[in-house]
Amino acid sequence: xxPNHSEIVPASGIxxxxxxxxxxxxxxxxxxxxxxxxxxxxxxKPEETPxxxxxxxxxxxxxxxxxxxxxxxxxxGARPGQRIVVxxxxxxxxxxxxAEQPFIPIESxxxxxxQTHLGYEYAALLVTxxxxxxxxxxxxxxxxxxxxxxKIVSGVGSLPDLPTVxxxxxxxxxxxxxxxxxxxxxxxxYDADNAWTDxxxxxxxxxxxxxxxxxxxxxxxxxxxxxxxxxxxxxxxARLDPxxxxxxxxxxxxxxxxxxxxxxxxxxxxxxxxxxxxxxFGIQPFYVPGNLARFKEPPGTLTYSMLWEPGRAVFKAxxxxxxxxxxxxxxEHTFTAGVPSPGQxxxxxxxxxxxxxxxxxxxxxxxxxxxxxxxx
Numbered sequence: 001x002x003p004n005h006s007e008i009v010p011a012s013g014i015x016x017x018x019x020x021x022x023x024x025x026x027x028x029x030x031x032x033x034x035x036x037x038x039x040x041x042x043x044x045k046p047e048e049t050p051x052x053x054x055x056x057x058x059x060x061x062x063x064x065x066x067x068x069x070x071x072x073x074x075x076x077g078a079r080p081g082q083r084i085v086v087x088x089x090x091x092x093x094x095x096x097x098x099a100e101q102p103f104i105p106i107e108s109x110x111x112x113x114x115q116t117h118l119g120y121e122y123a124a125l126l127v128t129x130x131x132x133x134x135x136x137x138x139x140x141x142x143x144x145x146x147x148x149x150x151k152i153v154s155g156v157g158s159l160p161d162l163p164t165v166x167x168x169x170x171x172x173x174x175x176x177x178x179x180x181x182x183x184x185x186x187x188x189x190y191d192a193d194n195a196w197t198d199x200x201x202x203x204x205x206x207x208x209x210x211x212x213x214x215x216x217x218x219x220x221x222x223x224x225x226x227x228x229x230x231x232x233x234x235x236x237x238a239r240l241d242p243x244x245x246x247x248x249x250x251x252x253x254x255x256x257x258x259x260x261x262x263x264x265x266x267x268x269x270x271x272x273x274x275x276x277x278x279x280x281f282g283i284q285p286f287y288v289p290g291n292l293a294r295f296k297e298p299p300g301t302l303t304y305s306m307l308w309e310p311g312r313a314v315f316k317a318x319x320x321x322x323x324x325x326x327x328x329x330x331x332e333h334t335f336t337a338g339v340p341s342p343g344q345x346x347x348x349x350x351x352x353x354x355x356x357x358x359x360x361x362x363x364x365x366x367x368x369x370x371x372x373x374x375x376x
Contacts, residue, residue, distance in 0.1 A: 048077035050149040052124050055111070060155025061118040062162050063090030064179040065187065068097070072113035073124055075106050075149070081129045082148065084112045088119030091253035091260065092136045099135035118159070123152045136182070138256045138285070165192040167219055169203045170372040177218040184245060184270070184354030191215035194351075203369040205351035207244055216352040226342035230306045231373040232265070233321050238299040242273040243356035246367050248304065252345035259284035261340040263313055265304050267297060271356030281315035281333045283340065293333035301370070313339045321370060
């Protein structure tokens, strides 16, 4: 007797059908796996892209040891082990609040806060545990690698520039620095008492020990001169203490992306007492091969000359207090690659201390620049 197809097939019959029909078995498995995948997709939340917002932004101002404020913000999407690093731009970008304290924890409510020295711009970076922040960088931080989120803002409003003291030397107006600055691996203090002119008009720069510590000297021209010839007459600097350097250079604190438009005449051993070379010509950055020319400076009064023109910088050093017709330099070097172009740079004369573990600073020291001359 044939079965009635309208009757309900018992469960055992369904199993028999699946067992005898491979196509139905495959289709059933596919439907089951698709359902599982759909449930899994619905249960997974999309990964949040990390981001940073600022809560409090400090003023825009030239930095310095005594100029600090609070900067704070909030992080979204941070993962365990990630931290905040803050940079402030004043000339170069400086890690905050100090090079030895660069990491800022993220609180349980996703906020962060730290003291910072002032700058014209501020950058907050969300970084992974393997990030190693440099104490200073010439260009703004960038996103990628160990930096998983980045936010850069301008300072709010503005504050007056740091105080300086006026000085007249060789027919030009200069500004004497009175606040600290980092150079040569140290953060140096500067004192206006360490820069003055004598009755003959010569410029004296001194490093002196005061109750607040060792203090240095720096003067900067009040305006940019641009292309031309720069001549300096300097009294004997061949026997300077290894821990001090006299630097005659240009600097544009607003041009970090152009290495601050800096070229240098620098006299000293950079902390290396045994070095035979005690002077150098250079353009920034010094770490680029060919951007530095070291030489030995002899005793006595010397004249240093630098011709700055488009794509070319010619440095020469002569014995004596003037450049006589037909005189031959005892050292010279010409740079034709990486030569900066003029902008807002200022000529600076800086007498400062460098890091020197074997020969640290021991006594007051003074240098004399008899004359500065500029020829357009």
